[in-house]
Amino acid sequence: MADVITGEPRTAELRPLQIEMNGINVIAENERKGHPRDLFWPWFAATVSVLGLSYGSFVLGFGISFWQALVLGIAGIVLSFLACGFIAVAGKRGSAPTMVLSRAAFGVRGNKLPTVISWLLTVGWETVLVILATLATAAVFYRLGWGGGTGTKVVALIIVVGLTIFAGVMGFDLIMRMQTLITLVTGVFTVMFLALVVDHIHWHTVSAIHSGSAQDLIGALVFTMTGYGLGWVVIAADYSRYLPRRSSGGGVVFWTTFASSIAPIFLLIFGLLLAGSSSSLRAGIGTDPIGALATLLPTWFLVPFAIVAVLGLIGGSVLDIYSSGLALLTLGLRVPRHVAALIDGTVMTLGTIYVVFVAHNFVSQFEGLLITLGVPVAAWCGAMLADIALRRRGYAEPELFNPAGRYGNVRWTPVLVVLASTLIGCGLVTNTSANWLTWQGYLLSTLGLGGKAGPWASANLGVLVALGIGFVATWSFGRSAVRAQEALGPDLRPQPRGVVAWPPAVLAAGDEPEPEDEQGDDHQADDHRPLPRFGGDVAEPDGGKHSDGEVQAVGVRQVPAEVVGGLHGQRDVDAGE
DSSP states (O other): OBOTTTOSBOOOOOOTTSOOOOOSSOOOGGGOOOOGGGGHHHHHHHHOOTHHHHHHHHHHTTSOOHHHHHHHHHHHHHHHHHHHHHHHHHHHHHOSOHHHHTHHHHOTTTTHHHHHHHHHHHHHHHHHHHHHHHHHHHHHHHHHTSOOSHHHHHHHHHHHHHHHHHHHHHOHHHHHHHHHHHHHHHHHHHHHHHHHHGGGOOHHHHTTOOOOOHHHHHHHHHHHHHHTGGGTGGGTTTTTTTSOTTSOHHHHHHHHHHHHHHHHHHHHHHHHHHHHHOHHHHHHHHHOHHHHHHTTSOGGGHHHHHHHHHHHHHHHHHHHHHHHHHHHHHTTOOSOHHHHHHHHHHHHHHHHHHHHHTOTTHHHHHHHHHHHTHHHHHHHHHHHHHHHHHOOBOOOGGGGGOTTSTTOSOOHHHHHHHHHHHHHHHTTOOOOSOGGGTTOOTTTTTTTSOOTTSTTGGGOHHHHHHHHHHHHHHHHHSHHHHHHHHTBOTTSSBOOTTOOOOOGGGSOTTOOOOOGGGOOSOOOTTOOSBOOOTTOOOOOTTSSBOTTSOBOOOOOOOOOHHHHHTTOOTTTSOTTO
């Protein structure tokens, strides 16, 4: 509702010390808050990790030159996070988590397939990030001569796990504050790190690196896309769902993409220069990425280096644990959101203990599973992007929780598209991280690409193919289904052209629905006015002025095995299910 003095829509304040009670429910109008620019803090903090420097070495490992690596690295980072930006627009439109909004494309129960994949990916990566943070601390302490053994690992694990679980349990408001702090601290220390190591860059050595083949270029592109944005697409709408509905769609896309891309690009450039200057550093990063970077530093900066390394990893893990909890609820677990986050935190802790203290050779096997999930995630991402692009109107939000509603129980076409895309994609990728994944790449010989030992084996075309098939097939065969959904009013009967749906459940007491051309500031949950495609929002009755002060125009995070191998509500329940 509008403020009685200013006339501007009210937005809720952040309450970081209160447990968030929202789960997968649609966020109420009076709880929406912030501006698109506020998305900068969680996304920057989640991607500003010193491991981004090591990625420069990994990209050069494809056998390409500095300039090739620079162009393809930036392209892979920006394009993959642009996909996150587009999906984040759905969060602003529907005010629900990513996997709930995905039900519009796959059906309420058909969406369980991508939701399972999302949960495995997020709980898997939160575990990997906590493992990396624990081992990174031990590596730096060993370099300082302060131990680095079991005792150090136990203390590091308790601190990292404690911070991650605490943030996940408390929820959105604390995460937003925590990510702001992580952004500031890691940003300052990262700049200091770069200033201290700049004299290790030797341009004459970097510029002498030979160019690679077309297959090498594609492999590097796929690597950066899966290592960055494609690892985050399954949670992209979770942090934009609290924004007021009038927030600029273009602003959501820009701030999500910019915030998540800027640090990885900056770190990649420096990483390419450092790794390209020293073959010994490249070899060291291949076995111990944290320790190898630490060897470039004076002893007095090792503690700040450990802080920036650990905080950068925690910045990613807190987003993962929050979203993995939401995925559990979307699957039908009937517990409060903070309990779901605690369950995931328990799984994460047990996994970390097992890897760090018991099965030291388990990481590469686990890493292979996570990399393999990149293929179905790419297929889902293509289908979801096409579904969002096809929609001209807002989501009928109550029906996202009703299998008998317009979105249906199981929409078999998109489900089969994802399955087929995954089947084809897995036949065009190879995975050396785990022995039990050697079955992949079965189409490379059939299609004349040289087999699993041929020149196309490392290109991992399957990720791009799955992404492309998912998008094109959904765009081609999903159009009629989306139009049929949008032709229905809230009571499932065809709605006359130009009539706006106003479900009584979302109207405040005493409010009356107004004609479409006389509406006030509030967009209701089933407002069926046309919404934009990717290019931005349509003009609003207030002349395009938004609550964030902007004028609106008319109109699978891949950490290679080497990284870890060397370091050795629903309010309370989902009432719609």
